[in-house]
C-alpha cells in the first residue's frame with residue numbers, strides 16, 4: 001500500500017516516471033530542515049527517522065486527524081516548536097509560502113531515485129512490478145521501458161529477483177545505451193568492450209535471446225566476470241571472446257554479417273562518483289591526468305574508427321561514463337569525416353532528453369549527455385547510422401589490388417621502354 005504522503009511533485013526524475021502518484025521526496029529536505037532546526041528528537045525517535053518524517057509531514061501539511069499512535073502523540077506535543085522551526089526556515093530561505101520552499105532547494109539537494117532493469121529474458125516487466133510492489137514503491141521509467149524507478153535509498157541487493165538475475169541493478173544512463181543502439185532480434189551484434197556485461201545482457205534481452213552477440217573483452221580476469229553476468233542473465237545468444245577488439249578484422253568472414261556494434265570503451269570514469277576522488281590519490285598530478293586522458297581518447301578514437309570499418313554494420317553506439325569533452329565530443333568530431341566517407345551519419349537519440357552534446361561540431365544536438373549530479377551518472381552517448389552505401393571492405397581491397405596491379409604494369413612498361421632503349425643504344 002502506498003504511504004499517506006504519496007504525491008507527485010514537479011521534480012525532474014519524476015517526470016520520467018510512468019505512474020501518476022509517488023513519494024514525498026520533493027518535500028524531504030524541508031522536513032529534515034524543520035527537524036534539524038526544532039531539535040526535538042531524542043535518540044529513541046531518531047532511530048525511527050523515516051516514521052518521524054511521515055508524521056511531521058502530516059502535522060505540518062497533512063491530515064492531523066488520522067494521527068493516533070505514540071510517535072504521533074509525541075510530535076503533536078511539539079507542534080508549536082515544529083511550526084516555529086518551519087517559520088524560521090521560511091525566513092532563512094527568504095520565501096513567504098511553504099509551497100515556495102521547495103523551489104528554494106537546489107535540485108542537487110534532493111535525494112535521488114534508485115533504478116533497476118528487468119531482465120526480460122527471465123521475467124516480463126508487468127510481473128516484476130507486481131512482485132516488487134509487494135515490498136517497495138516502484139514505477140516504470142517512461143523512456144527505457146524495462147527500467148524501474150524506486151525511492152531514494154531503496155536497497156535491492158539481497159532481493160531474490162536480483163540474486164536470480166531477473167532484475168539487474170543498472171543505472172538509467174547505462175540502460176539507455178543498448179536501447180539507443182536498438183538491435184533487432186535476428187541481428188548479429190558486437191559488444192566491443194563488454195565486461196562486466198551489463199550492456200551485453202541488455203542487448204540480449206532487447207534481441208529476445210535471438211540472433212547473436214559477440215561480446216569481446218581484452219582483460220582475462222574481466223572475461224570471467226563477463227561470463228558470469230551472461231550466465232546469470234540466461235543470455236544464450238552471447239559468444240564471449242577473450243580478444244582485443246582492435247584485432248578483430250572487419251575482413252574476417254565471421255563478422256561479415258555484423259549489423260550493429262556497441263562500443264563502450266575504457267574511459268576515465270569521471271562521470272561516476274568514485275572517480276571524483278582520484279585527485280586524493282598520492283600518485284595524482286594534473287599532468288598525469290592529462291596524459292591519461294590523452295591515451296584514453298586515442299584508444300577511444302581508434303576503437304571507434306575500427307567499428308566504423310565493419311562492412312555490414314548499420315548502427316554503432318558509442319558511450320562513456322566520462323564527463324570529459326576530450327573522451328566524448330572530441331572523439332566524435334575527430335571521426336566525422338571517416339564516418340561520412342563510409343556513409344554513416346550521427347542520428348538523434350532520445351530526442352525528449354534535454355541535455356545534449358557540447359556544441360563543438362555541427363550535429364552535436366544528436367548526441368546526449370547525462371549529468372553527474374542531477375542524473376547520478378555523467379554519461380555520454382552517440383549513435384551513428386549508415387544512411388549511404390559504403391563499398392564493402394572486399395571491394396576496397398580489390399580496388400586497392402587493381403590500383404597496385406595497374407601501377408605494377410605501368411612500372412613494367414616504363415622499365416621495358418628503358419631496357420629496350422638501352423639495348424637499342426648498344427645494338
Ligand SMILES: C[S@@+](CC[C@H](N)C(=O)[O-])C[C@H]1O[C@@H](n2cnc3c(N)ncnc32)[C@H](O)[C@@H]1O
Pocket residue numbers: 192193194195196197198199200216217218219222243244245246264265266267
Ligand atoms: C567501460 S568498460 C565496459 C562496461 C560494459 N560495457 C558494461 O556495460 O558492463 C570497458 C571494458 O573494455 C575492456 N577493454 C579495453 N580495451 C579493450 C580492447 N582493446 N578490446 C576489448 N576490450 C577492451 C576493458 O577491460 C573493460 O572491461
